[in-house]
Amino acid sequence: MVVVAVALLAPSGASAVSPTCSAGPTVGTQTTYTCDVPTGTIGGYEVRQWYPANVPTPGVSGYITHMETDVVDDVTGQQVPISRLMLHHIVFLNLNRQDSTCGGQGYTGFDGRKGFGTFAPQRFYAAGEERAKMSLPPGYGYHVNAGDTWALVAMVMNHRSSADHALIHYQVTVDTNAGIQAVKPYWLDVRDCRADPIYNVPSVKANKAKKGKKKHKKKAKPRPTIDETRDYVFPESGRLIAGAGHVHGGAIGLTLTEPGCGNRAVARSDPTWGLPDHPFYNVRPVLHEPGPINMSAFRSTTGLPIHAGERIRLNSIYDDSQPHVRVMGIMVVYLAPDASVTQDCGPIPSWEILKTDQPGRSGPIPFKIPLTGLDANGQATTINAPPGRLRNAPSRTSTVIPVGDRFFGDPNLRIRRGSYLTWQFSGSELHNLTLANGPLGIGSDNLDGGRTYTQKFTRPGTYRFFCALHPTQMQERIVVTGRKKHKKK
Numbered sequence: 001m002v003v004v005a006v007a008l009l010a011p012s013g014a015s016a017v018s019p020t021c022s023a024g025p026t027v028g029t030q031t032t033y034t035c036d037v038p039t040g041t042i043g044g045y046e047v048r049q050w051y052p053a054n055v056p057t058p059g060v061s062g063y064i065t066h067m068e069t070d071v072v073d074d075v076t077g078q079q080v081p082i083s084r085l086m087l088h089h090i091v092f093l094n095l096n097r098q099d100s101t102c103g104g105q106g107y108t109g110f111d112g113r114k115g116f117g118t119f120a121p122q123r124f125y126a127a128g129e130e131r132a133k134m135s136l137p138p139g140y141g142y143h144v145n146a147g148d149t150w151a152l153v154a155m156v157m158n159h160r161s162s163a164d165h166a167l168i169h170y171q172v173t174v175d176t177n178a179g180i181q182a183v184k185p186y187w188l189d190v191r192d193c194r195a196d197p198i199y200n201v202p203s204v205k206a207n208k209a210k211k212g213k214k215k216h217k218k219k220a221k222p223r224p225t226i227d228e229t230r231d232y233v234f235p236e237s238g239r240l241i242a243g244a245g246h247v248h249g250g251a252i253g254l255t256l257t258e259p260g261c262g263n264r265a266v267a268r269s270d271p272t273w274g275l276p277d278h279p280f281y282n283v284r285p286v287l288h289e290p291g292p293i294n295m296s297a298f299r300s301t302t303g304l305p306i307h308a309g310e311r312i313r314l315n316s317i318y319d320d321s322q323p324h325v326r327v328m329g330i331m332v333v334y335l336a337p338d339a340s341v342t343q344d345c346g347p348i349p350s351w352e353i354l355k356t357d358q359p360g361r362s363g364p365i366p367f368k369i370p371l372t373g374l375d376a377n378g379q380a381t382t383i384n385a386p387p388g389r390l391r392n393a394p395s396r397t398s399t400v401i402p403v404g405d406r407f408f409g410d411p412n413l414r415i416r417r418g419s420y421l422t423w424q425f426s427g428s429e430l431h432n433l434t435l436a437n438g439p440l441g442i443g444s445d446n447l448d449g450g451r452t453y454t455q456k457f458t459r460p461g462t463y464r465f466f467c468a469l470h471p472t473q474m475q476e477r478i479v480v481t482g483r484k485k486h487k488k489k
């Protein structure tokens with residue numbers, strides 16, 4: 001996987017001749033192209049992230065005004081249901097341009113290692129389970145050249161025990177009208193410049209909030225939230241004309257604020273959660289906390305004026321009443337460069353909000369992820385704990401749990417509150433430690449080659465972990481006992 005990633009992220013790929021998409025009907029100066037990339041074989045219950053390079057492009061020069069993507073059956077062309085495969089996220093990269101926010105510093109790989117040099121291909125469109133679409137306001141487009149080379153970063157989860165395959169399908173509308181105004185994608189991300197930009201919501205504040213005073217008897221009890229932010233200084237003047245976000249389960253929403261203008265809110269992207277009978281909540285096995293069915297997008301032909309040097313803050317707001325692991329806070333916005341913007345704190349436009357008309361809930365939706373193992377027939381089944389008896393950890397400070405390819409070496413451990421555990425990832429594949437359920441949101445990077453992850457456990461309770469890349473094969477239970485309850489032998 002590392003080799004493939006290096007091949008993709010090196011700018012040399014730009015010299016290859018790209019396959020082209022099929023041209024659909026043309027309306028005026030707009031043509032919609034349909035493009036397919038095979039997923040390759042995805043093993044039973046496998047979670048696969050890969051980097052297809054040199055994927056089909058429209059092969060024409062013009063302006064992309066609309067783009068959307070899905071996973072379709074490679075025979076029927078029909079959308080693949082989540083009960084088969086789930087497209088967790090997909091990012092489209094233009095290898096001929098440098099990224100607006102990571103250009104010059106490169107990307108940290110899916111394995112957490114930096115080493116792709118300083119060239120960062122431009123991320124220009126992305127979607128997750130919410131199937132975000134690029135939908136720019138009339139008169140604007142993302143300029144592409146006929147010879148541009150594209151690549152993808154995709155993560156797909158297989159919900160069945162048998163190997164599967166499908167097509168990543170995308171539609172690109174290109175306008176060849178020379179009067180279109182070009183936009184530049186700006187990728188805003190609270191964990192920017194990483195192939196796996198995840199973080200964890202620990203649920204640290206939850207207990208404190210419960211002890212809070214009952215000031216607002218008539219109002220609903222304020223939900224504990226956690227806000228991760230990242231500031232960007234825009235290097236050029238322009239008008240921000242569109243944007244949409246990507247979050248995971250547990251999100252409240254994403255906002256853009258301007259710290260230099262009293263931190264006023266200038267745009268937001270909000271999740272819509274499915275109804276209880278929506279497939280996201282009913283697909284088995286549960287490989288992660290369900291994400292939203294939609295994220296609202298915003299756009300405006302006037303746009304938000306942004307002055308060169310002005311600071312924009314991305315706020316990724318999550319529910320902190322329970323842990324949420326491997327979450328993301330990303331917003332992709334499009335800026336139309338415009339030198340006529342010469343002042344900070346310009347007027348906020350009246351945004352057109354695009355969102356799903358499907359019925360939904362405002363959330364967040366409490367959801368408990370169980371541990372999943374395999375039964376004698378290789379079918380996924382909910383388990384309470386990994387097989388084997390619970391052992392006492394040998395040390396309070398230096399217990400090392402070996403992690404090999406597809407197993408945790410010590411899958412059932414009891415420790416006393418305040419103890420440390422270190423997982424040593426010695427496999428040749430990448431693995432991680434991810435909380436399924438328990439008192440604190442814990443999730444490690446994707447690790448291999450002897451790298452370690454150490455955690456101090458200060459909250460008593462039962463922690464159920466799995467490897468998010470091999471969820472049905474690798475589980476770990478840690479029972480943390482309080483000091484007083486610990487029995488003397």
Ligand SMILES: [Cu+2]
Pocket residue numbers: 406430431432467468469470474
């Ligand atoms: Cu693993």
